[in-house]
Amino acid sequence: MKFIRASVLVWSMLPAYAMATGIKSVTLMADDEGEPGETVELFVPSDLQQHFSIKLDELKTGNHKFVVEFWSADTTAGKNIKITEVVSSGLLANTITTRVSLPREWPVGVYRMDVKMDGKSIGTYEYEVAEPDGE
Numbered sequence: 332m333k334f335i336r337a338s339v340l341v342w343s344m345l346p347a348y349a350m351a352t353g354i355k356s357v358t359l360m361a362d363d364e365g366e367p368g369e370t371v372e373l374f375v376p377s378d379l380q381q382h383f384s385i386k387l388d389e390l391k392t393g394n395h396k397f398v399v400e401f402w403s404a405d406t407t408a409g410k411n412i413k414i415t416e417v418v419s420s421g422l423l424a425n426t427i428t429t430r431v432s433l434p435r436e437w438p439v440g441v442y443r444m445d446v447k448m449d450g451k452s453i454g455t456y457e458y459e460v461a462e463p464d465g466e
Contacts, residue, residue, distance in 0.1 A: 354446055354454030355388040355425075367428070373459040376436035385427040385446060387453070398447040399429050404457060406440025414442075 359374065360367040360382040367382035374381050385399065397419045403412040417429050427446070437460045444456045 352453060353388045354456060355386045357386070357444070357456045357458070358384040359458055360384065362430075367430075373461050374437065375463045376439060376460060378437065378460070379434070380430055380432040381437075382430045383428070383444065385429070385444070385456070387425045387427070387446075389425070395448050396450075397427060398450075399427060400445040400447070401431050402443040402445065403438065404441040404443040406438040406442065406460070408438035408440075 359371050361369050361371050361374075361378060362380040362382060363369070365380070367384070371378075383399075398416055399419075400416040401414040403409060403414060406412075415431060417431075419427065439460055439462060442458055442460060444458070445452060446454045446456075
């Protein structure tokens, strides 16, 4: 099922020789005309484009490949369905900025991001898409 477009923007103040050992934090951001907007605790189904800032805990030298996989962990569309993945070979300021989008509303439920470096997992983060309060 190919219905997602994804992209990665990778920023760094260091050369592309960095190694992370884990995820320090993840920030979810609303869409602001295609750019990351205000920070949110969760997304609602009508947030067709979702933005993420993934801060990694430490850097070590080396040339590495980073992959962020997006999964439907447990949603109204199903469980453990891979949505898409985003690949990057660079890392700047130990932060990966990525976004995913759907051409229709997101199914309600729990989603998961798996972050890998050189084919090995360095962390997983779950987030939620829920109906807005009052519905």
